[in-house]
Amino acid sequence: xxxxxxxxxxxxxxxxxxxxxxxxxxxxxxxxxxxxxxxxxxxxxxxxxxxxxxxxxxxxxxxxxxxxxxxxxxxxxxxxxxxxxxxxxxxxxxxxxxxxxxxxxxxxxxxxxxxxxxxxxxxxxxxxxxxxxxxxxxxxxxxxxxxxxxxxxxxxxxxxxxxxxxxxxxxxxxxxxxxxxxxxxxxxxxxxxxxxxxxxxxxxxxxxxxxxxxxxxxxxxxxxxxxxxxxxxxxxxxxxxxxxxxxxxxxxxxxxxxxxxxxxxxxxxxxxxxxxxxxxxxxxxxxxxxxxxxxxxxxxxxxx
Amino acid sequence: xxxxxxxxxxxxxxxxxxxxxxxxxxxxxxxxxxxxxxxxxxxxxxxxxxxxxxxxxxxxxxxxxxxxxxxxxxxxxxxxxxxxxxxxxxxxxxxxxxxxxxxxxxxxxxxxxxxxxxxxxxxxxxxxxxxxxxxxxxxxxxxxxxxxxxxxxxxxxxxxxxxxxxxxxxxxxxxxxxxxxxxxxxxxxxxxxxxxxxxxxxxxxxxxxxxxxxxxxxxxxxxxxxxxxxxxxxxxxxxxxxxxxxxxxxxxxxxxxxxxxxxxxxxxxxxxxxxxxxxxxxxxxxxxxxxxxxxxxxxxxxxxxxxxxxxx
Numbered sequence: 001x002x003x004x005x006x007x008x009x010x011x012x013x014x015x016x017x018x019x020x021x022x023x024x025x026x027x028x029x030x031x032x033x034x035x036x037x038x039x040x041x042x043x044x045x046x047x048x049x050x051x052x053x054x055x056x057x058x059x060x061x062x063x064x065x066x067x068x069x070x071x072x073x074x075x076x077x078x079x080x081x082x083x084x085x086x087x088x089x090x091x092x093x094x095x096x097x098x099x100x101x102x103x104x105x106x107x108x109x110x111x112x113x114x115x116x117x118x119x120x121x122x123x124x125x126x127x128x129x130x131x132x133x134x135x136x137x138x139x140x141x142x143x144x145x146x147x148x149x150x151x152x153x154x155x156x157x158x159x160x161x162x163x164x165x166x167x168x169x170x171x172x173x174x175x176x177x178x179x180x181x182x183x184x185x186x187x188x189x190x191x192x193x194x195x196x197x198x199x200x201x202x203x204x205x206x207x208x209x210x211x212x213x214x215x216x217x218x219x220x221x222x223x224x225x226x227x228x229x230x231x232x233x234x235x236x237x238x239x240x241x242x243x244x245x246x247x248x249x250x251x252x253x254x255x256x257x258x259x260x261x262x263x264x265x266x267x268x269x270x271x272x273x274x275x276x277x278x279x280x281x282x283x284x285x286x287x288x289x290x291x292x293x294x295x296x297x298x299x300x301x302x303x304x
Numbered sequence: 305x306x307x308x309x310x311x312x313x314x315x316x317x318x319x320x321x322x323x324x325x326x327x328x329x330x331x332x333x334x335x336x337x338x339x340x341x342x343x344x345x346x347x348x349x350x351x352x353x354x355x356x357x358x359x360x361x362x363x364x365x366x367x368x369x370x371x372x373x374x375x376x377x378x379x380x381x382x383x384x385x386x387x388x389x390x391x392x393x394x395x396x397x398x399x400x401x402x403x404x405x406x407x408x409x410x411x412x413x414x415x416x417x418x419x420x421x422x423x424x425x426x427x428x429x430x431x432x433x434x435x436x437x438x439x440x441x442x443x444x445x446x447x448x449x450x451x452x453x454x455x456x457x458x459x460x461x462x463x464x465x466x467x468x469x470x471x472x473x474x475x476x477x478x479x480x481x482x483x484x485x486x487x488x489x490x491x492x493x494x495x496x497x498x499x500x501x502x503x504x505x506x507x508x509x510x511x512x513x514x515x516x517x518x519x520x521x522x523x524x525x526x527x528x529x530x531x532x533x534x535x536x537x538x539x540x541x542x543x544x545x546x547x548x549x550x551x552x553x554x555x556x557x558x559x560x561x562x563x564x565x566x567x568x569x570x571x572x573x574x575x576x577x578x579x580x581x582x583x584x585x586x587x588x589x590x591x592x593x594x595x596x597x598x599x600x601x602x603x604x605x606x607x608x609x610x611x612x613x614x615x616x
Contacts, residue, residue, distance in 0.1 A: 138315065138318050138319055138322060139322065141315065141319045142319045142322040142323055142326070144547075144550065145319055145323065145550065145592050145595045145596050145599070146323070146550070146588070146591075146592060146595075147550050147551075147553040147554040147557065147591050147595065148550070148551075148554055149554035149557045149558060150553075150554065150557060150572060150587075150588060150591060153557070153572070153573060153576050154330060154576055154584065154588070155330070157576050157577065158330065158333065230451060234453045237453055237455075238453065238455060238558055241455050241558070242558070242561060242573065257455065257456060257459065260459060261455075261459055261562060264459055264462050264463065264467070264474065265462075265466070265467055265474060268463045268467055271456070271459045271460075271463070275453070275456035275459065275460070278453055278456065279448070279451050279452055279453070279456070282451040282453075283447070283448065283451040286447070286450065286451055287447075
């Protein structure tokens with residue numbers, strides 16, 4: 001026994017290993033794990049680029065997205081107009097660049113709303129079990145049982161379609177998954193020693209929730225949110241595609257796709273560019289989410 | 305098992321109750337009077353006296369207190385009497401729904417069956433030949449498939465099959481060929497999800513002790529996977545199908561709009577725009593019932609196959 005202890009502490013024996021693993025904070029170790037994932041790094045860079053594009057859309061667009069070029073209806077791509085013109089003669093490239101604003105505003109805005117509601121519901125249900133849990137869990141089930149598009153169509157047509165409506169309506173209907181995951185996390189955290197210890201020394205519920213539970217559900221929530229942004233961007237595009245999201249003439253990817261559908265047999269190029277942008281953006285957020293999951297929360301399983 | 309089934313059944317009923325109340329309230333909070341909408345902007349040129357409008361309200365029960373309307377509606381739902389359409393006066397909602405259900409059913413069922421038939425073998429192959437070329441191709445397909453919006457796949461299929469190759473009609477349902485592209489759209493997305501789950505869960509099972517034991521006792525790899533690992537690996541797939549069902553229905557709503565198919569999704573979107581209370585409520589309730597029943601069935605199947613679930 002004594003010998004094995006000696007071996008374990010001897011610096012010569014474990015030297016090289018200790019050298020390779022200097023004391024690092026959990027954060028810097030997570031960053032190293034993230035950097036090792038090439039796809040996730042590319043995805044992250046793409047998203048940063050997309051954000052810059054959205055912020056500086058005014059200065060980088062080659063043409064006014066609302067200007068109608070007469071006689072150019074549905075004209076295909078050229079070197080001056082990289083993606084060609086839409087069905088009324090507007091520059092598609094500029095409209096697609098502006099469309100990134102809508103996608104990001106809705107993606108991030110609706111996610112924030114969904115996360116706030118989801119975490120509140122999940123923590124309440126998981127921490128206070130009993131009837132609040134039964135009630136909130138059934139509420140979560142109910143929301144998940146609704147085909148989400150049907151609910152969005154219904155709500156958007158009641159409130160009247162606009163950018164704000166789109167953000168709010170998607171936000172208040174997308175929280176169920178967060179609530180479910182947070183609840184499960186809280187249930188398992190509640191049984192762990194540090195929470196039991198905090199309870200034993202008489203910490204208030206409020207202190208336990210904010211100091212001990214919330215910081216520990218953060219990692220899985222960040223991962224889920226990143227994965228959720230892609231889904232939300234698709235929902236926004238679907239809603240705009242159905243004419244119940246962003247209203248013309250404001251450029252949005254879903255709206256342009258809707259024009260593309262109407263003229264698909266005449267001007268098929270209209271539907272190309274916005275579709276490719278949606279796919280790349282959603283893909284980037286999904287890959288970023290996968291990367292963050294592996295980096296922040298290596299034990300978490302793939303949940304689709 | 306019986307106890308578990310009862311608990312799940314009661315939960316399902318509570319969810320249905322909440323859905324019916326929520327749907328009913330949402331519909332009643334709608335701004336705009338369905339009678340005026342029926343007449344069109346500003347009454348559509350038809351002048352009606354207050355008395356006439358009131359008479360119409362009374363005839364459709366729009367004047368009754370909300371709880372009376374709700375109870376009547378619930379009673380009608382249980383007797384299969386979905387009321388009459390406001391937008392198409394005199395046409396029973398049941399008839400409209402019956403006309404539309406087969407289209408939606410064919411698209412979603414065929415899409416799901418094709419997806420299962422292709423995705424499960426693909427997932428198994430990818431998991432057993434890990435890091436092979438096939439595995440990479442399958443992984444790229446499923447990663448891309450999840451990121452593809454179904455309405456865009458639909459548009460690209462129209463460009464390919466209707467515009468370039470001229471094989472299929474782009475819109476409508478004039479022959480059975482009209483079903484091909486819609487089914488492909490639904491199947492693509494489901495394949496991506498099901499393949500991913502099958503691959504992931506089989507890889508996990510293959511790392512378990514019982515698989516090592518089976519291999520150690522000399523069982524052929526075929527037997528190890530085919531009789532041991534697969535059974536456990538397909539459990540998450542059952543759950544995913546249940547969860548995906550609501551998405552499939554969401555998908556058909558979009559797909560029916562793109563291809564202009566007379567299914568439930570199209571009927572729903574049109575009825576929302578026309579504020580046709582009876583139709584919208586009935587469809588939402590119907591969709592929710594289907595989702596709840598399917599989820600209940602998958603949960604019970606799961607519990608039946610996997611005894612560990614029942615104990616919880």
